[in-house]
Amino acid sequence: xxxxxxxxxxxHALDKNSPLLSSAAxxxxxxxxxxxxxxxLASRDMVKYETIDREEAILEPEGEQIAANGSHxxxxxxxxxxxxxxxxxxxxxxxxxxxxxxxxxxxxxFREKWISKTQDGKFRVAKDSIKDTTQEQMQTIQSTKSYxxxxxxxxxxxxxLVRTHKIISFNIHKGEKFALQIPEVATDLTADMIAxxxxxxxxxxxxxxxxxxxxxHPGALHPLNKVRSELxxxxxxxxxxxMPTDKFVxxxxxxxxxxxxxxxxxxxxxxxxxxxxxxxxxxxxRGEDSSDTADYKTYWDNVKDVHQEGKYGSIxxxxxWSGEESRKLVLRTHTTAISANMLYKLAQQKGPDGxxxxxxxxxxxxxxxxxxxxATHLAEFHQVEGVIADYDLTLGGLMEFxxxxxxxxxxxxxxxKCAYNPYTEPSMEIFSYHKGLGKLVEIGNSGMFRAEMxxxxxxxxxxxxxxxxxxxxxxxMIKYGISNIRELLGHKVDLNFMRNSxxxxxxxx
Ligand code: PHE
Numbered sequence: 445x446x447x448x449x450x451x452x453x454x455x456h457a458l459d460k461n462s463p464l465l466s467s468a469a470x471x472x473x474x475x476x477x478x479x480x481x482x483x484x485l486a487s488r489d490m491v492k493y494e495t496i497d498r499e500e501a502i503l504e505p506e507g508e509q510i511a512a513n514g515s516h517x518x519x520x521x522x523x524x525x526x527x528x529x530x531x532x533x534x535x536x537x538x539x540x541x542x543x544x545x546x547x548x549x550x551x552x553x554f555r556e557k558w559i560s561k562t563q564d565g566k567f568r569v570a571k572d573s574i575k576d577t578t579q580e581q582m583q584t585i586q587s588t589k590s591y592x593x594x595x596x597x598x599x600x601x602x603x604x605l606v607r608t609h610k611i612i613s614f615n616i617h618k619g620e621k622f623a624l625q626i627p628e629v630a631t632d633l634t635a636d637m638i639a640x641x642x643x644x645x646x647x648x649x650x651x652x653x654x655x656x657x658x659x660x661h662p663g664a665l666h667p668l669n670k671v672r673s674e675l676x677x678x679x680x681x682x683x684x685x686x687m688p689t690d691k692f693v694x695x696x697x698x699x700x701x702x703x704x705x706x707x708x709x710x711x712x713x714x715x716x717x718x719x720x721x722x723x724x725x726x727x728x729x730r731g732e733d734s735s736d737t738a739d740y741k742t743y744w745d746n747v748k749d750v751h752q753e754g755k756y757g758s759i760x761x762x763x764x765w766s767g768e769e770s771r772k773l774v775l776r777t778h779t780t781a782i783s784a785n786m787l788y789k790l791a792q793q794k795g796p797d798g799x800x801x802x803x804x805x806x807x808x809x810x811x812x813x814x815x816x817x818x819a820t821h822l823a824e825f826h827q828v829e830g831v832i833a834d835y836d837l838t839l840g841g842l843m844e845f846x847x848x849x850x851x852x853x854x855x856x857x858x859x860x861k862c863a864y865n866p867y868t869e870p871s872m873e874i875f876s877y878h879k880g881l882g883k884l885v886e887i888g889n890s891g892m893f894r895a896e897m898x899x900x901x902x903x904x905x906x907x908x909x910x911x912x913x914x915x916x917x918x919x920x921m922i923k924y925g926i927s928n929i930r931e932l933l934g935h936k937v938d939l940n941f942m943r944n945s946x947x948x949x950x951x952x953x
Contacts, residue, residue, distance in 0.1 A: 451481040455624050458491065458616055465496075467613035475612040482614055487650065488629065489621040493614045500589045500611045501597060503582060507605035511582035516549030518576035521558045521569060530566030578605075664943045667932065668826060671920040672808050674950045675828055678852045679806040684830065687782045689809035695726035697770040699781040701747050702788070703867035704897055706761045707769045711777065718812050718823075720773035728771070738792045746900035758896035775812035779829040780867065782807060783911060787893070790833060791902040799904055802834040808916055819928045826916035837908035839870060839892060845910065846874060846890065853919065853950040859884060868911060869894050878922070888914035923948050 450473065457469045466478050485491040503511060513519060523539040524531060531539065537546050550567065553559045560570040584591060585606055591597040600606040629649040630637070637643040665673075676686070699705075700712055710716065729740045746755065748767070754760025776782075786805050795801030808828045815821045832845065846858055859875040868891025875884040890912035898909060917929060924945060930936045 450477060451484055451626060452624075454478075454481055454485065454616065455490065455622070455626070458618055458622070459624060462616075462618050464616045465613055466616060467611060475614075478614060479612075482616065485626070486619065487652075488626065488647075489619045490623065490626070491616055491619045493616045496613050496615055498590075498611050498613075499608045501585045501591055501606050501608050502589065503586055504605055504607055507582050507585070507600075510579055510605065511586045514576050515552075515578035516545045517552035517556060517558065518549075518574060518579060519545055520549035520553045520567075521571075521574050524559055524567055524569045527568075530562055530564075530568040532566055536567060582606075661943065664945075666942060667924055667945045667948075668916055668920050670945070670948050671923060671950070672826070672916055674948055675808055675853075675916070675919075676806075678849065678950070679830065682804070682849070684804040684806040687779070687786050687805045687807040687829075689779060689782055689807045692775055692810065692812070693720055693773050694776040694781045695729070695770065696772045696774055697726070697729055697744070697747070698785055699774050699776050699778070701751065701765075701770045702784040702897065702901075703780060704750065704761075704894060705866045706751065706763065707766060708763065709866065714814070716814050717777050718775040718814050720775070724773060725768070725771045726773050738789065743788060743901060750896045750900055754896075756896040756899040758894075777813055778811050778913065779807050779809055779827045780911065780913065783829060783831045784867075784897075787831065787833065787898065787903065787909060788901045791898075800833070800907060803832075805831045819930070822929055822933060827913050828916050829911070829913045831909060831911045833903070833907055833909045835904075835906050835908070837892070837910060842872075842890060842892065842910045842912075846888075846912070850874075850876065850887070855887065858887075863889060863891070865889065865891055867894055867897055868892055874912070874914075880922075887918065888912050919950070923950070 450470075453470075454464075458464050461469070466473075466475070466482075470478060479495075482491060482493050486493065510516075514522065519540055520536065523536060527535075527539075533546070533550075536550070537543050540546055540549075550559065556574070558569065558571055558574050559567050562568055581591065581596070581600065582605065585600075591600070591606075597606065597608070601608065627647045630643075630646045631649045633643060633648070637646060679686070696707075696712070700709070701707070705711060729744060730736075731738055731740070744767075747770075748765045749755045749760070750758055751761050751765040752763065754762070783805065786803075790800050790803050793800050806829060808826060810824055811827045812824045815823055817823060830849070843858075843860065847856075850856070850858060855876045857877055859877075860872040861875060863871040863873040865871045871889070871891035873886050874888040874890055876887050877883070878885045890910065893909040893911055895905070898907065899905065903909075917932065921927070921929070921932060924932075926932055931938070931941070
């Protein structure tokens with residue numbers, strides 16, 4: 445039925461009979477169609493309606509059978525009632541003509557104490573008469589499509605005698621503008637209508653102020669980017685310069701050797717680090733353009749000497765250092781490779797007093813580790829890295845700085861634990877109490893860069909450098925309440941979460 449026809453049919457039915465129950469007046473028309481027609485009429489105030497949801501109960505084939513012939517147990521009782529001598533099981537099956545009815549029926553009849561078994565093994569009735577409640581229930585459901593006792597109905601459903609389904613119907617009343625014809629409605633007031641005066645008698649379609657605007661899906665910042673931009677803001681307001689982190693590939697020299705990670709260190713194993721297969725090797729370290737006059741060769745030799753023999757007060761690792769190993773290309777395992785490069789460049793600068801000026805550097809970018817991937821680890825993550833170079837810095841100064849830095853993220857009451865990094869001494873892991881987890885969690889790694897690392901770059905002895913690093917993922921997951929890293933990165937990410945995740949204020953809970 446086209447919707448227009450149905451709407452007119454409804455008006456005519458309502459004219460004879462108001463209020464009108466749709467399930468009674470239009471039993472064969474699907475309720476979404478009825479609703480469509482009603483909404484059209486209701487928007488013109490021609491009808492009003494309420495929706496009525498109800499469950500309708502319907503007999504299963506076995507239920508139908510019971511309604512017609514009685515329950516299995518009643519049929520067994522009935523067959524035995526007329527047999528004065530009692531019946532054997534075979535005779536009973538013959539009398540009823542359905543083995544299944546006998547099998548289920550005799551069991552139930554026993555439980556009801558309607559029948560008993562004599563010593564000769566025959567079944568006999570144990571009562572004069574019975575009341576077949578199940579049959580009555582089936583008949584009630586058959587005629588009313590419902591059952592007054594919901595618990596009993598659920599029980600009958602479990603016994604597979606009855607099923608229920610949802611029926612939506614509408615109780616329809618005449619509206620203020622009820623009529624038998626649907627008036628034409630105008631959506632626009634036209635010049636013609638004004639000229640002819642027809643606007644006076646026209647019916648205008650009402651505005652639907654409840655209509656929602658269409659969803660717009662412009663690009664959205666990834667939650668990691670939102671946290672990243674907050675952290676950048678913190679660094680900038682504390683006077684940091686951003687380091688260039690656009691090269692994911694580094695040489696072993698900058699990623700490891702300048703940081704005094706010995707060439708046998710497990711971190712340099714293929715199991716932990718991704719090596720580039722083509723090309724395999726970097727050129728000798730050099731500047732990016734001709735304006736860079738730094739003496740990379742001297743630096744290279746200094747690094748080699750510290751590893752091999754020791755220098756600048758260090759006894760070295762005392763192994764034959766390999767230039768080839770140092771030139772191997774790797775996906776950077778930490779952004780400290782860039783910090784080393786930046787500090788080397790700082791050593792070449794001259795401030796007003798002819799010495800390298802104090803500097804504050806930071807970066808937030810991707811690093812790679814050959815890890816087995818699980819709920820909390822990916823083979824790549826983002827590292828937040830900071831470096832402060834100044835004269836006569838102390839470890840106490842580092843701790844004070846951390847209080848201020850993490851305080852700006854709303855993280856307070858820091859705890860420190862001695863740790864080891866080949867490039868810092870002392871080194872400290874930074875912990876904070878996590879209220880949700882009820883324990884201290886590691887939030888970062890830090891330390892004072894080693895003298896032999898800084899002096900081999902040419903930095904003055906009294907220039908000290910703090911460094912620290914943390915992952916960007918950890919605070920992001922805590923902020924957004926995510927426990928599985930794969931909800932944040934990779935192919936399982938829910939795009940709606942990306943679109944709808946709120947902006948972050950790190951200092952606000
Ligand atoms: N590179 C360290 C890491 O990957 C972080 C760090 C940077 C530690 C600078 C000390 C100094 O965890």
